[in-house]
Amino acid sequence: MGSIGVLLLSQVAPYLEQELNKRYNLFRLWDYPKKSHFLTQHGASIRAVVGRSTSGADSELIDALPNLEIISSSGVGVDKIDLIKCKEKGIRVTNTPDVLTDEVADLTIGLILALLRRICECDRYVRSGNWKRGDYKLTSKFSGKTVGIIGLGRIGTAIAKRAEEETHHIINREVISALGPKGFLINIGRGKHVDEPELISALLEGRLGGAGLDVFENEPHVPEELLGLENVVLLPHIGSATVETRTVMADLVLGNLEAHFLGKPLLTPFI
Numbered sequence: 523m524g525s526i527g528v529l530l531l532s533q534v535a536p537y538l539e540q541e542l543n544k545r546y547n548l549f550r551l552w553d554y555p556k557k558s559h560f561l562t563q564h565g566a567s568i569r570a571v572v573g574r575s576t577s578g579a580d581s582e583l584i585d586a587l588p589n590l591e592i593i594s595s596s597g598v599g600v601d602k603i604d605l606i607k608c609k610e611k612g613i614r615v616t617n618t619p620d621v622l623t624d625e626v627a628d629l630t631i632g633l634i635l636a637l638l639r640r641i642c643e644c645d646r647y648v649r650s651g652n653w654k655r656g657d658y659k660l661t662s663k664f665s666g667k668t669v670g671i672i673g674l675g676r677i678g679t680a681i682a683k684r685a686e687e688e689t690h691h692i693i694n695r696e697v698i699s700a701l702g703p704k705g706f707l708i709n710i711g712r713g714k715h716v717d718e719p720e721l722i723s724a725l726l727e728g729r730l731g732g733a734g735l736d737v738f739e740n741e742p743h744v745p746e747e748l749l750g751l752e753n754v755v756l757l758p759h760i761g762s763a764t765v766e767t768r769t770v771m772a773d774l775v776l777g778n779l780e781a782h783f784l785g786k787p788l789l790t791p792f793i
């Protein structure tokens with residue numbers, strides 16, 4: 523399979539990159555300062571694209587790769603891939619579902635605890651020497667609190683597929699007001715699910731208790747206003763980012779590519 527051209531869209535776990543490099547004729551998009559030059563020179567030799575949930579293939583890229591057969595994404599979200607175009611052109615798409623569920627759920631609990639018990643702020647309190655001036659203020663208990671989860675189970679996914687925009691800004695002013703000054707918002711899904719300007723004004727005006735965010739509307743740019751707030755915990759989209767989980771995800775990406783090129787059924791097909 524060494525002659526098969528595979529395009530890697532962005533940096534991935536070193537293990538995945540090394541394995542792709544061993545097995546295929548690997549092109550790293552970031553090695554080419556001008557994407558258009560790369561596409562003119564090598565576009566026709568690319569039969570597979572490997573991306574992540576934050577770097578997918580848009581319609582322009584898909585059109586520039588006339589021999590593309592499969593997009594294998596290391597991540598569960600496929601919102602950065604033009605799925606309609608893939609269907610039209612018969613391009614297969616795979617993702618890495620299930621294997622990262624525990625990791626994201628663990629991090630969510632970590633984020634909730636960090637937010638309610640103000641763990642990051644407490645850490646800064648100790649480091650800055652402020653503890654010598656007195657105890658840290660009291661925080662909020664997590665056990666016993668009501669937790670509302672807005673997510674995509676099987677039914678939600680089916681609905682979302684029929685109405686793509688259904689989840690855009692699903693967390694709006696109304697939902698934020700319902701949470702209120704004693705409520706906390708955790709977002710480990712997608713930035714666009716939350717109306718960010720509304721969230722920011724609610725936090726600034728004390729209409730929402732706090733927010734724990736792993737994702738943002740315009741990643742990796744985080745609104746300035748959030749950076750100065752103590753009642754928020756901000757993470758750089760690391761839901762599945764552990765060595766263990768990223769290795770299992772990498773094996774799924776490799777397994778899907780191998781299955782495709784051997785003409786076997788895909789392990790985790792999305793399309």
Ligand SMILES: O=CC(=O)O
Binds near residue numbers: 596597600622761762
């Ligand atoms: O955001 C992460 C993913 O979709 O895997």
